[in-house]
Amino acid sequence: MATTSRLSGLRNLSIAERRSAVADALGAHADALAALDPASGTGLTMDQADRMVENVIGQIGIPVGVATNLIVNGREVLVPMATEEPSVVAAASNIARMARELGGIRTTSSDPIMQAQVQLLEVADPHGARARILERKAEVLALADAQDPKLVEIGGGARDLIVRTVHGLLDDHLIVHLVVDVGDAMGANAVNTMAEAVAPLLAEIAGGRPLLRILTNLADLRLTRARLVIRPEELGGAEIVANMIAGAALAYDDPYRAATHNKGIMNGISAVVLATGNDTRAVEAGAHSYAARDGQYRALSRFEQDADGNLVATLELPMAVGLVGGATKSHPTARAAVAMTEVGTAAELGEIVCAVGLAQNVAAVRALAAEGIQRGHMGLHARNVAVAAGASADEIDAVAAALVQRGAVRADVAETVLAELRASR
Structure with a gap:
């Protein structure tokens, strides 16, 4: 330590x-x-x-x-x-x-909770479909867990389903969030694999068809x-x-x-x-x-x-x-x-x-x-400008210091300073 x-x-x-x-x-x-x-x-x-x-x-x-x-x-x-x-x-x-x-x-x-979304289209009764999906939550979660037994073994795995109706420009979307504890992984591969596996079952329960099946990077349960x-x-x-x-x-x-x-x-x-x-x-x-x-x-x-x-x-x-x-x-x-x-x-x-x-x-x-953001930032940036102007390792600090002193951290000024430095030797 x-x-x-x-x-x-x-x-x-x-x-x-x-x-x-x-x-x-x-x-x-x-x-x-x-x-x-x-x-x-x-x-x-x-x-x-x-x-x-x-x-x-x-x-x-x-x-x-x-x-x-x-x-x-x-x-x-x-x-x-x-x-x-x-x-x-x-x-x-x-x-x-x-x-x-x-x-x-x-x-x-x-907790390290990630979510995958399954988009369901052409669902006749979205509220009824939501209820049916939640009634069979245990079955869906078990199918998800079966995709990654190692994750389950170390204490992770599918934890919950969240079912939402999103009102859209063209149509309404029935969206199922698969909530997964991914342990010490970032979790994208785990939740995407689970979403792919449960999508057909969710579509069958809802009476629709699945489209997108992918994680969301709005990981608002993993704060x-x-x-x-x-x-x-x-x-x-x-x-x-x-x-x-x-x-x-x-x-x-x-x-x-x-x-x-x-x-x-x-x-x-x-x-x-x-x-x-x-x-x-x-x-x-x-x-x-x-x-x-x-x-x-x-x-x-x-x-x-x-x-x-x-x-x-x-x-x-x-x-x-x-x-x-x-x-x-x-x-x-x-x-x-x-x-x-x-x-x-x-x-x-x-x-x-x-x-x-x-x-x-x-x-x-x-x-x-x-003092304003530029004072400190440009002081450090002056070294980069000096390098870009062609200053060697033993010239960088002197050129950078001159740029800061003149209050002009610019490429053209750096070239002038460098030329003056070399001429003075």
């Missing part, structure tokens, strides 16, 4: 030294993280890639950083984040540091929640806290602001989901649809002050991630990333993902309420 996630000065080390520092904090040998180094030869091979997707012609590299300072439910956690966007890892780590004094981030989860508390002085004072709360309120009230507010949350969430080999699109679809569950797209997080004046930020969203199956098991780098988190269940992983999303969100809202 990680002795600490408080790795101060990590940014000043070389990449190899950072890996060693993370391994030391985890009490692991440096080889445990070797798959994160493309030069090690232990990452994803082309043969493995060719078996994962179709028509493989190569791979694309995404930087993997480590979020530090996190305490989640009393446990020190180091979290891998795969992202191309500067400032994301640093911002989440900074807010995690601020939250440590009052206990870090607390999280909870509901994860996170909460953090930070003293005002850590954030810059009571005025900044008040401004953060006012800014977050706009994100609840206005979908235009909510879209960017939630994107900030997903900056953290998608980075951890991607690093651990989980399905970023499924998690993102679930999050955004959950944000619009009352008919208006809203912020996923809430910002308040407690009786002591501290900032209280909370986040709740669907979190369909797994530890078994898919790239989480087949991708060597994903396996190393999961191992870094030291989780034992999919629920634990989902809670860490949610915690990072909340920390990233608080960081973005604080920046907006204080």
Whole structure:
């Protein structure tokens, strides 16, 4: 178990030294993280890639950083984040540091429940069909469980049926939700297989015909929640806290602001989901649809002050991630990333993902309420601009610093600065 996630000065080390520092904090040998180094030869091979997707012609590299300072439910956690966007890892780590004094981030989860939908058409009496289906619920659930006896053996399996009538543009749809406990899996394959198997029986009971038989990514029965508390002085004072709360309120009230507010949350969430080999699109679809569950797209997080004046930020969203199956098991780098988190269940992983999303969100809202989002972000982005302009390893920092000093983090300015730097030598 990680002795600490408080790795101060990590940014000043070389990449190899950072890996060693993370391994030391985890009490692991440096080889445990070797798959994160493309030069090690232990990452994803082309043969493995060719078996994962179709028509493989190569791979694309995404930087993997480590979020530090996190305490989640009393446990020190180091979290891998795969992202191309500067400032994301640093911002989440900074807010995690601020939250440590009052206990870090607390999280909870509901059971790992996924749902598959079976669409039934041409049903003469939808209300009567609903009643008939529910009368034979035990039979339908037993048929579903028969498709995955291993899942049932470890305590998962079909749990319930929900029957809905959806009034549509062309016709009404009778929709049956098959509710399944998927254990430590993301669950798509399990619930889709079950839905395929029970669809003919449901159609026979309803007196109609089945059409779509597939999971829903609006996993609103599989929710994860996170909460953090930070003293005002850590954030810059009571005025900044008040401004953060006012800014977050706009994100609840206005979908235009909510879209960017939630994107900030997903900056953290998608980075951890991607690093651990989980399905970023499924998690993102679930999050955004959950944000619009009352008919208006809203912020996923809430910002308040407690009786002591501290900032209280909370986040709740669907979190369909797994530890078994898919790239989480087949991708060597994903396996190393999961191992870094030291989780034992999919629920634990989902809670860490949610915690990072909340920390990233608080960081973005604080920046907006204080110095503005561009100051910190563009300072880190300046390094990318310097590289794009052709700066070598020993020139990058000098060019980036000059861009920030001039207040113009642009490619044309970087080229000018680089030329001036080289001419002065």
